[in-house]
């Protein structure tokens with residue numbers, strides 16, 4: 001099997017589009033280009049591929065709208081430009097997706113949203129809900145509230161973390177070069193394109209340089225993003241967004257751009273990640289029926305199957321699940337904190353709303369967040 005088939009088989013794909021491409025070299029958004037990428041994404045949606053778009057361009061579009069020639073140097077000016085530009089960015093995407101009868105949603109994230117476990121679960125559930133509704137989430141960094149310490153800084157990293165968040169099969173990074181070259185082709189005309197590499201190959205970083213006038217990260221952040229995405233089993237493609245039908249061709253298995261290969265599948269990587277959460281904050285005691293469905297059917301854990309709760313934990317913490325005899329069955333990220341878990345234990349999911357006044361999730365632990373031991 002060709003490694004390119006990984007993209008052809010991908011069911012959930014994060015597409016990242018960088019500033020260098022989107023903004024027509026500083027002359028505002030390249031609307032015909034946006035229209036062409038959205039056409040391709042609409043074809044992929046029709047083929048049943050779930051798509052998440054990570055798009056840069058707010059600062060560059062804000063600069064154009066405000067008549068700024070130089071990228072602002074102070075944080076608050078950058079934030080102002082991003083706030084102005086984000087309007088144009090999402091309007092452009094929304095109107096293009098609407099031509100295909102597709103809905104889009106705007107999500108602005110900070111580093112904190114993905115490193116805090118409660119917010120991580122919230123972000124994950126919200127994006128998954130959008131995907132279930134057939135909506136295309138359009139994600140950018142929440143530039144208005146970030147400080148230097150909590151900045152992703154470049155959207156390549158954000159794209160990789162979103163691929164981690166959702167265990168995407170693939171991350172496709174579209175940029176203004178054909179892929180990763182042996183050296184920056186802007187200053188090394190003899191550089192050659194790397195077609196395929198292991199995402200964790202330490203030699204790649206030495207080839208990759210920084211970015212152009214509008215983008216921030218350059219190729220080095222794309223190489224790092226590929227390494228990060230591989231941790232949750234995603235394959236990364238870096239390719240030129242100027243190639244006609246690049247998304248369709250790449251997901252048909254055509255050899256285009258640079259492919260960065262992971263060593264794990266998304267499923268195996270997630271289970272390993274979960275298993276690595278050594279510290280558990282509490283214990284759920286399961287009845288025999290719940291033990292059986294977890295083991296035999298790999299089902300989610302519902303509150304109805306839990307007979308006791310011990311420990312103090314918050315939503316998103318790792319807890320252990322044991323049988324009534326005290327045998328360790330599984331570990332997982334719990335959807336309710338211990339006070340609420342106590343109120344709903346032994347109760348069917350349909351009762352959660354009347355008992356708590358809200359429903360965070362219908363399960364106590366979702367099967368994706370559960371690892372059998």
Ligand SMILES: Nc1ncnc2c1ncn2[C@@H]1O[C@H](COP(=O)(O)OP(=O)(O)O)[C@@H](O)[C@H]1O
Pocket residue numbers: 017018019020021056174175176177179180181182183184185186207208209210211212213214215216217218219220
């Ligand atoms: N080894 C390399 N191969 C390809 N491009 C490179 C390399 N090193 C540095 N670059 C530069 O990275 C730039 C793309 O990064 P960037 O400007 O941040 O774009 P984007 O906004 O799409 O993220 C290219 O224009 C290219 O000049």
Ligand SMILES: N[C@@H](CCC(=O)OP(=O)(O)O)C(=O)O
Pocket residue numbers: 017018019020055056057058059060082140141143153154155156211214215216217218
């Ligand atoms: N979030 C900001 C900056 C992100 C950015 O420029 O990233 P990139 O184009 O990937 O190097 C924006 O949308 O302009």
